[in-house]
Amino acid sequence: xxxxxxxxxxxxxxxxKTTATANIGVALARRGQRVACVDxxxxxxxxxxxxxxxxxxVYDLVDVVEGNAKLRQALIKDKRLPELHLLPAAQTRLxxxxxxxQMQEVCGELKKEFDFVLVDSPAxxxxxxxxxxxxxxxxxxxxxxxxxxxxxxxxVIGLIEAYEKPTPQLIINRLxxxxxRRGDMLDTADVLEILAVELIGIVPEDERIISxxxxxxxxxxxxxxxxxxxxxxIAQRLxxxxxxxxxxxxxxxxxxxxxxFLRR
Amino acid sequence: xxxxSFKGTREGLSITLGEGVWRDVLNELAAQLGRPSAQSFFxxxxxxxxTGPRAIDVIELEELIALLSQHGMTLTSVxxxxxxxxxxxxxxxxxxxxxxxxxxxxxxxxxxxxxxxTATAMLIHRTVRSGQRYRYSGTIVxxxxxxxxxxxxxxxxxxxxxxxxxxxxxxxxxxxxxxxxALVLAPTQLRIGGYIARAPEERGRARSVTAExxxxxxxxxxxxPWSGL
Numbered sequence: 001x002x003x004x005x006x007x008x009x010x011x012x013x014x015x016x017k018t019t020a021t022a023n024i025g026v027a028l029a030r031r032g033q034r035v036a037c038v039d040x041x042x043x044x045x046x047x048x049x050x051x052x053x054x055x056x057x058v059y060d061l062v063d064v065v066e067g068n069a070k071l072r073q074a075l076i077k078d079k080r081l082p083e084l085h086l087l088p089a090a091q092t093r094l095x096x097x098x099x100x101x102q103m104q105e106v107c108g109e110l111k112k113e114f115d116f117v118l119v120d121s122p123a124x125x126x127x128x129x130x131x132x133x134x135x136x137x138x139x140x141x142x143x144x145x146x147x148x149x150x151x152x153x154x155x156v157i158g159l160i161e162a163y164e165k166p167t168p169q170l171i172i173n174r175l176x177x178x179x180x181r182r183g184d185m186l187d188t189a190d191v192l193e194i195l196a197v198e199l200i201g202i203v204p205e206d207e208r209i210i211s212x213x214x215x216x217x218x219x220x221x222x223x224x225x226x227x228x229x230x231x232x233x234i235a236q237r238l239x240x241x242x243x244x245x246x247x248x249x250x251x252x253x254x255x256x257x258x259x260x261f262l263r264r
Numbered sequence: 265x266x267x268x269s270f271k272g273t274r275e276g277l278s279i280t281l282g283e284g285v286w287r288d289v290l291n292e293l294a295a296q297l298g299r300p301s302a303q304s305f306f307x308x309x310x311x312x313x314x315t316g317p318r319a320i321d322v323i324e325l326e327e328l329i330a331l332l333s334q335h336g337m338t339l340t341s342v343x344x345x346x347x348x349x350x351x352x353x354x355x356x357x358x359x360x361x362x363x364x365x366x367x368x369x370x371x372x373x374x375x376x377x378x379x380x381x382t383a384t385a386m387l388i389h390r391t392v393r394s395g396q397r398y399r400y401s402g403t404i405v406x407x408x409x410x411x412x413x414x415x416x417x418x419x420x421x422x423x424x425x426x427x428x429x430x431x432x433x434x435x436x437x438x439x440x441x442x443x444x445x446a447l448v449l450a451p452t453q454l455r456i457g458g459y460i461a462r463a464p465e466e467r468g469r470a471r472s473v474t475a476e477x478x479x480x481x482x483x484x485x486x487x488x489p490w491s492g493l
Contacts (some may be wrong), residue, residue, distance in 0.1 A: 151394050151412060151413050152394075154393045154394040154395075154411050154412075154413065155393060155394040155395040155413065157393055158393035158394065158395055158396050159395070161317060162317070162319050162345050162346075162347065164283060164317050164318075194409075194411055194412075194429075196391055196409065
């Protein structure tokens, strides 16, 4: 059975696309799935760093597209999980080095051998974004609970619908329960109310992400981190399992509701 | 889904395009219109085109208009994605007028006072998202939300059966009598004819819990709870 191509995108930069790609890849591989992560952020590659595989790069996506290397040669096997692979981006080239048809061809090849092909999209809505969405069977949209991120995500949903791709599923990332309880952050319901798409995961803000990113050790490798557990649940949902959503912030009590209402 | 489907409406003939290669869609349409039984049936029809999820471009639209006019049909409006809207705006001036012989005689019953631009409406049955823009020469009715960053521009009224949070301009050709109505009326900016109103500065959720209607009264835009027309 052919695998599926899942593109992870966001519109806005810095919301955690690359971290999400790496961790979902790790989580799927830990559950025995064969996973290929593709870094489509040509010229600003990061996924290799987050996955801790930077020093193993010999060939990259552009080499494959231009025929300098075979796909098999460019794929890097993860040092911890034998099921996990990375196809890195070129750092010295521009987005224009790979077009939509080429991306579709590469992902089509990968689909034959892997259960999941995760494409890490660049930020923005320009050609690089279009290229990374072109091969997608499914799109995951990473959004942080901020007005600017939600606005960009809304724009991206519209574009993805215009490209005749399935409606994206939402990952709400970097949720801060304490801020929500104080009424200072959009909560899950606020985000879903605007975007009106299906939710596939909620990931709480976690300081460990920063150190794990710097070390190239995705949090989903550990068993005891909240964010890592959240990525594991996303992986399970991608595999078709029903996993209940963990609500990190209880809805405010009646007293807060009243005070919030009065402040409107 | 069929490449092309037809539906009769009160406004005229509605043609909905399905997904697929443009050339196939156009050929299918030509075949359908070319059937002997269809010839006289379609002649003189006013066509409302629904492009569905397809983003039609100017060249494609011109091909379609040419095909329709071969069969004596006239494209009068386009619904679908914002790209399709833009393409239609660009080519609409080039569309030949409907053939004289099939013009309906105007009857005396049509009240002269009725503004021409409220006579037709565009129905949008989806959420209008940030960066999407709809323009129409009549009234726009939206079944769904209008999110922040979206723009709705109508020469007639704008009615939103949902939350209106984007930018809206009713009476865009200078009709100050146009209205804007929404179940939740909380636009970023609201324009009627030549008047502009902003949302109150304080951030927060939509304050209204009832449907509201905005109109120009005594030189300013006022918002009132909906209580029927």
